[in-house]
Amino acid sequence: MIKKKLEPYSVLEKGKKVSFGNDTPVVIKGKGTAQLKEKVKARNVLYVDGLKHNLLSISQMCDQGTEVIFRSNGCTVRDLDTGETVIKGRRTLNNLYIFEEGQQQCYLSKDDEHWLWHRRLGHLSFSQIRKACKYQAVCGLLDIKIPDNTICKSCQFGKQTRTNFPEKEGTASKPLELVHTDVCGPFRTRSPRGEEYFILFIDDFSGMVWLGLMKHKDEAFEKFKAFKALAENELDHKIKCLRSDRGGEFTSNEFF
Secondary structure: HHHHHHEEEEEEOOOOOEEEEOEEEEEEOEEEEEEEOOOOOEEEEEEEEOOOOOOHHHHHHHHOEEEEEEOOOOOEEEEEOOOOOEEEEHHHHOOOOEEOOOOOOOOOOOOOOHHHHHHHOOOOOOHHHHHHOOOOOOOOOOOOOOOOOOOHHHHHHHHHEEEEEEOOOOOOOOOOOOOOEEEEEOOOOOOOOOEEEEEEEEEEOOOEEEEEOOOHHHHEEEEEEEEHHHHHHHOOOOOOEEEEEOOHHOOOOOOO
């Protein structure tokens, strides 16, 4: 970054260095704030004497609430809160990704850092952030102002609750008034007698469950007759309604 573009600019202590990809250390001369676009600034920009290109840190961009997507022909920076594309870059012949001047924005850092600290502090309310600023409870926390619009999309989603399920209709008022049934199988492992299916009968009123093993699905009606005789004899009530998924084993002529 050109030194004169960093305002305000401050000189750093001697000895601080930054290393590039080839592990070559370079002395950091100072740091400052660079104006990228209107109302958009990059803070804590390091000034390295002799560096010919301005570099943006992908990790810092991601820390500012954006995501960077690289493709074969270019890259895109999107805002995680709104999903909007804030800047696009192109890939050069030297396999570098560059952002052209005059594009929309670059969210390396923004003037309104209140949203950044809101996310850093686990989406803490702005009133509590202001209290933390007042009592200096967080090291390095800036003097955060409460924004005009304090609605956070992620907070809204997090506070949503599932509506209650509607009350079950048509429940039974006495035993065997409504019986649920279904067939399950075939299973890989058969029973010692060779059954690979089972049929369930569940009384809606009492929750009583009766299970019958079957070698074939066409035994469903015989199992139903056995259950009907047993249940009606024990409970002294008649089966009024049998509810199924209308599978083939329950729509045969025998059941009707």
